[in-house]
Amino acid sequence: MSDSSTVLKYMSGEDILREADSILLFTSRSGKIITVNRQMCDILGRSAEEIVGMNWFSDLVDPESGDAASRAFSDLLTERGSGTFRQEYSILADGGSIPATFLNRVIRDEDGIVMCVMVSGHLLENPVEYPEDLVRDADLFRRIMEDSDHGTMIIGGDPPVIEYASESAGRMLGLETSVLTSMEASEVRLVFSEPSWNDLTGRMRMLDGSGDPSGTARYSMLNADGVTVRAMVSILVSEHGHHPVLQLVCTDITDTVQTIESLRESEEKYRTLVENSNDAIVIHRDGIIVFVNRTATTLTGYDRGELLGNSVLNFVSHDHEALVLRNMTNRIAGKKVPPIYDVEILRKDGEKIPVELNVSEIRFDGERSYIVLVRDLSERIQLENQFRQSQKMDAVGQLAGGVAHDFNNILQVINGYTELADAALEEDHPVREMVRQISKAGERAEELVHQLLLFSRNQVIVTSIMDLNQVISEHLKMLKRIIGENIGIILETCTDPVYVNADHSMAGQVLLNICLNARDAMPEGGRITVRTDRVYLDSEFCETNPSARPGYYGMVSIADTGHGMDEDTLSRIFEPFFSTKGITAGTGLGLSTVYGIVTQHDGLIRAESVPGEGSVFRVYLPAADRNIEIEEIPQEYEVEEAVSLTIIIAEDDDDVRNLACEVLSEAGHEVITAADGEEAVLLVTDSPDSVDLMIMDAVMPVMNGFMAAEKIREVRPEMPIIFCSGYSREKSSDALERFRENSRFLLKPYSMAQLLTAMNELFSEQH
Structure with missing residues (x-):
């Protein structure tokens, strides 16, 4: 044996597969490929995972020479001894048919049973000497299989047990090979998942000749830690110990499966997010739509088939076509374009929908494209309009309320003095009819102001x-x-x-x-x-x-x-x-x-x-809570004769204050005036027992009527108070609740008869 062959013989199988410049592969007795080196993968343009499990003669040898090669292979298996032959034939690669020369050598076990066939060769255009002594014993195949990433197991017997397991199979399952080969059938059953075991035992039954058990399958097995190992398994029919067995060549694809599942999950999440997005998503390439999500069909009223392949301009309102075309053209040309802008699109039914477009460049199906997020602005615009309308109404209401309040004070003076003038004139006085016409006009003005107060929400309500x-x-x-x-x-x-x-x-x-x-x-x-x-x-x-x-x-x-x-x-x-x-x-x-x-x-x-x-x-x-009972505040007044009282009038409007002072003085009362709530509090504090009644404007500078009333009630808890106001904001009704006892409310402009009636009612309740 030459030095080179000696070195090669004792190299590990992994090194042989990696270092060999020639084609090197092993097949089963039926021609199914068990393992293959990188050189062969490169020539065929396929991965090892794709090649393992293929039939060497029917799948990879050129049909023109395949029959001859197959017959020679069959003859080789029937011989005893070394079983070696050379032959030239072409193999099928991605680039076409490639001529090559091959050395085929049978590998037998210690009992002379054929384990596999080693096929080595080289392309005719690149001849390489490959020493025949390299493959003289079966130990080479074992070393290759032991060091390979592919785990090999031989399953035989009834019930099935593991008769042989390579070191790589042990590593895959986290067990020593001796443990695997010493397992009872019931223990072997636990290594495989139920679907995998059912498939395996079904193939075992075919060893009686009832079918061809060879092929490929995906098996799930449990390793020593209880973790599932996914494997792509090439199943070959062989003999071991003079009885038929199944040879399993397992490639661990756990990581690959997990990666694929993760990708599938990510894709599913992506699809869910895209399809259920609140925004319509449109992808176009140079203006032609190539993708839409479900929301896009809902928004536009078109189905996918009607949208795909159409120009985006077909769905833009005429008023915005030029804008969209200009932005799209400039973006394709690489010019700076605002990524977000608003337009109107056309629904299938002709309705115009205001939308916001958010455009970004992406790679889609390997080509430059543009993704457009289309957001329906209809609801936002509606809310903005409602908000603006509400703000406008509030502003107008505040203006109307302020005008009404001031005008009420003016009307109070006009109507009050008109009432006094009417009472002072004789029935047949020629001016009296004029005074009464003024009074009627004042009443109409009062009603107008009343409506303004209702609009401005400054009217007291009694619920x-x-x-x-x-x-x-x-x-x-x-x-x-x-x-x-x-x-x-x-x-x-x-x-x-x-x-x-x-x-x-x-x-x-x-x-x-x-x-x-x-x-x-x-x-x-x-x-x-x-x-x-x-x-x-x-x-x-x-x-x-x-x-x-x-x-x-x-x-x-x-x-x-x-x-x-x-x-x-x-x-x-x-x-x-x-x-x-x-x-x-x-x-x-x-x-x-x-x-x-x-x-x-x-x-x-x-x-x-x-x-x-x-x-x-x-x-x-x-809706009302039926358990709440609300007492109505009396607003009907009748004139009754009143006793002489000491009254403090707190009113910031000079004319209104003077009018009330004049009316009450003529009615026989002693009147003290104050221009604001603070002054009224000081007057009462100085002599709390000398004051019989407070008449207070609800809204005054420095201190309003309600705040002043609280301080006065601290000094004189039973003090009768009449509140007056040209308007009272919504909280005024709550404030009146705190002064329900010994109080009345008069809405300006009030008549003098109403004022006197309210006074008499208060004192009638006390006596």
Whole structure:
């Protein structure tokens, strides 16, 4: 034996496979490839995992020479002794058929049983001497198999046991080979998963000649630590100890399977995220759509087939085509383009949808493409419009409330002195009729200011628990009389009571104002449908209606069949003094008053309208707790003769203060005046027992009437107090609750008779 062959003979099998410049592979008796070296993989353009398990003659040898090679191979297996032959034939590679020369050598065990066939060779264009002495004994095959990454096991017997296990098989399972080969059949059964064991035993039964058990399979086995090992197994039929066995060549693919499963999970997560994204996702290549997610089909109304392959410009509104085209062209050309901008897209039904486009460059299917995140802005724009409208209404309300408060003080003086003048004139005095006309004008102005206060939510409300069904029924006759005979009123009330906590008169005014507005929208007649219901407004509704809070509400729906309103009109209907009826047909305060009343009750009102189809107003008032009982604050006054009293009037408006002082002085009372709450407190503190009554403006500089009243009650707990105000913000109603005993409230402008009546009532209660 030459030096080189001696060295090669005692190299490890792994080194032989790695270092050999020639083709080197081992096959089973049937020609199935057991293992292969890197040189062969490079020539064939395939991985070892792909080649192992193939049939050498039917899968890799050129068919023109395959039959001859196969016959020579069969003859080789029938010979005793060395069993060696050379032959030239072509092999099939990715590049085509490649001619080569091969040396085939049978490898036998100690008993002379054929274990496998070693095939070595070289391409004819690159001849290499390969020493025949290299493969003289079967130990070489064993060393190759021991050091290979492929674990080999021989399974035989009935019941099956492991007759042989290579070192690599032991490493794969974390067990010594001696442990594997000494296992009982019941223990071997536990190494394999149930599906793998069933497959293996099924193949074992075919060893009787009833079928071909060879092939490839994926097996799952348990290692010594109880961890599942995944293996790609080439199953070959062989002989061992003069009986047929199955030879399992196992390649550990656990990491590969885990990687594939991780990739599959990642892909599934990616697909789930993409498909369930709230944003539409569109990928285009030079403007042609190549991918869309489910949201894109929902947003546009088109199915995937209608979107894919189309230009993105086909789905952009005409007004924004130029913008999208310019940005797309500049981006493709490498110019700087804003990544995010807003446009309108066209749905399949023709509706325009405002969207935000967020564009980024990506690689998709190996080519430069652009991913576009399309966000529907409809809801955001709606919320922004609602917020702006709410801010505008609040600003207008504050302005209206301030004007109304100041105007109330002016009206208080005008109406008060008019009342005094009327009382001072003789019945037949020629000026008296003029004074009464002034008084009527003052009353109309008072009503106008009252509506402004309702809109600005600065009116004091007196609430009680009531059934909306009953409120509507009570007003039905009046509504029919006011609405007219050419308009029908349909009442559809809830079968159960709809309880709310509201001011009874204001609830009636809401119903009346909306119905009057509906009447004016139907000059030629029509139908008004009034419905009631108890509804629950969930968080989803409240997200699009910021003024709402989740919970139960009493709902009144008023629908008409009138001419309807366009979007511009609909957006302004609750503004004060806005009217479509002309200068002389209305004040423009009807619906603004409704808005103010509903908002002050912590409710909300929504209107829908389509030109030519009518309008629907829905009023939502928070449902009432039936366990709460609210006592109404008296607002009806009668004139009674009063005793002479010492009265402190705290009023910051000089004219109003002087008027009240004059009226009370003429009524025989001693009057002390204060310009603010702090001054009133000092007057009472100086002589608490000498004061019989406080008349206090609720809103004053330095110290308001309620704060002053608290300090006065500390000195004189039973002090009678009359609060007056041109308006009181929502919290004023809560403040009045603290002074329920020995107090009254007068809304400016009040008459002198109302003032005197309130005084008499207070002192009647005390005596």
